[in-house]
Amino acid sequence: EAGVTQSPRYAVLQEGQAVSFWCDPISGHDTLYWYQQPRDQGPQLLVYFRDEAVIDNSQLPSDRFSAVRPKGTNSTLKIQSAKQGDTATYLCASKDWGGASTLYFGAGTRLSVL
Amino acid sequence: EQQVQQSPASLVLQEAENAELQCSFSIFTNQVQWFYQRPGGRLVSLLYNPSGTKQSGRLTSTTVIKERRSSLHISSSQITDSGTYLCAMEQSNYQLIWGSGTKLIIKP
Numbered sequence: 610e611a612g613v614t615q616s617p618r619y620a621v622l623q624e625g626q627a628v629s630f631w632c633d634p635i636s637g638h639d640t641l642y643w644y645q646q647p648r649d650q651g652p653q654l655l656v657y658f659r660d661e662a663v664i665d666n667s668q669l670p671s672d673r674f675s676a677v678r679p680k681g682t683n684s685t686l687k688i689q690s691a692k693q694g695d696t697a698t699y700l701c702a703s704k705d706w707g708g709a710s711t712l713y714f715g716a717g718t719r720l721s722v723l
Numbered sequence: 724e725q726q727v728q729q730s731p732a733s734l735v736l737q738e739a740e741n742a743e744l745q746c747s748f749s750i751f752t753n754q755v756q757w758f759y760q761r762p763g764g765r766l767v768s769l770l771y772n773p774s775g776t777k778q779s780g781r782l783t784s785t786t787v788i789k790e791r792r793s794s795l796h797i798s799s800s801q802i803t804d805s806g807t808y809l810c811a812m813e814q815s816n817y818q819l820i821w822g823s824g825t826k827l828i829i830k831p
Contacts (some may be wrong), residue, residue: 640817652822
């Protein structure tokens, strides 16, 4: 069974530049999460989808961040104008909707904003 | 105030010693999950424990919801157990609230 795939693995930007992260969840998983994980901290939820619908994006800085999942499969997270404070690892995870089901993570994209 | 707190923040043990990791939470939760992350590696689910005691190999998790705490016991630790262990609380909307993790180092 293929796992959650993310790309790129690494990104280095200057402040003000834009970047997109891509996620391919496990086939059949209807729920997809994007997390931000600063160094030495736990993941912090940015947004999550059930199929193509956004369920919660209240933690997503909407002025610079956007996320889509148009067909309910792959998803893209975009930062329009990166800031140094965005330096973190961005994680994508997927699962079946509902509780008592395992959450599967991708390897993450490590972003450095200089 | 952090809703999920883990202790200790870091733990150094000799190989074959037992490790005890703690998680306490101030929020209502349906489920407690424990995850493992090797440096530079992906997060992997270890145990899903709503209450009581659950075991998987050398790992034992004990959750007491009323006391808002969960523990993870690793018996006979191995060098390959080194990494960060995170607990996460599942809320009624299926979202996870995460602790900051315990960094475990097992020395030969």
